[in-house]
Amino acid sequence: MDTERKKDGESSLSRGLSLLELFSPEENEMSISEMARRVGMPKSTTHRLVVDLLRWGALEKSRGGVRLGVRLFELGHLVPDHSRLRELAIPFAHSLNEITNLTSNLAVREGSEIIYIEKINSRDLKVPHSRIGGRLPMHCTALGKAILAYSSAQFVSSILEGELAQVTPKTITSPDALRREIAGVRQSRVAYDFEESQLGLFCVGAPIFARSGRVVGALSVTGATSRSQARSFAGVVLASSHALSHALGAPSSAFAAA
Known part of the structure; x- marks a missing residue:
């Protein structure tokens, strides 16, 4: 019974x-x-x-x-890791928005996707994009690639062996190409999305680390501009992700390139 x-x-x-x-x-x-x-x-x-x-x-x-x-x-605001990360990240997201005049984003991993937990919109970005609470596949976003680059080998393999959906004609759908992309992110500590999640938009992202040294999310900026202009924002995004990680107590070793 x-x-x-x-x-x-x-x-x-x-x-x-x-x-x-x-x-x-x-x-x-x-x-x-x-x-x-x-x-x-x-x-x-x-x-x-x-x-x-x-x-x-x-x-x-x-x-x-x-x-x-x-x-x-x-209840959503009681989730410890995400709520603390969001609370500490808001000033950095606002700063990125003001410095770059682009939309700034904060995301964490949930399953094989990223979920946006904060977003400061740019007045100039007229193209509809992501929203707080929205999800996208990891492989087609700068935020997702930044997290993947510092995730466990087992988890990365699960993504590479799964379906790499073609979100736009420019989405990377080849496991070998995505593996090379992730390796490049580990070297530069910056990830890019050039119209891979939405045509007409680029995104520049960098990983965020916690006290344990594990990756807990990523910070990025999104805009509609050329590839060369997008790369010019790498420094400020990386500096912001470093500062936020330090605020979370991350050790210096977490920032070492592969």
Whole structure:
């Protein structure tokens, strides 16, 4: 009996989380009927789960049905590593934005993707780009390459052996080419994205290290300019990532090139 209850509880939790995953910036509210249709659950089951999520605070009622609740926002800010990194990084991101007049970005790894946890937008960047909470594959972003260059050999192999999706015509999809790119980042400590994640945009990124010496994220600037101009921002991005890493207590050995 206890085993059955446990299985039921785990199943309910999994189904409840699948409902939360339906929401996106484009669809921030939804009716229960639409939620049931999308996840393929009976409307009565969906309604029961939604009531539980409303009671807990993961969802709240809206004019169009329900939307994500403030409880999730509160919990997100309690994640220790990411919240501390973001708190310390904000001044550096603002400084990069002011110095370069470009959009500055802060990202961390989640699975095989990067997730943006801070962004200071440039008034001059008219092309729609990433957003806080947005995700992109690691292999097509400067932020992702900067993190990959200092990740474990096992993790890098898992990326190289997996699918390298072609996000734009200029995305690197060859494992050998990406391996060479990562090796170059370890030498220069700077990574580039030349229209690989979005046409018309470049990105210059550098890794961020923690007290343990492990890579915990990356800092970058994004703009619409030429390849030669993009490389001119490498120094200020690298200096900012170094300063932020020192603020996090990273040892000097973490910055050594391969």
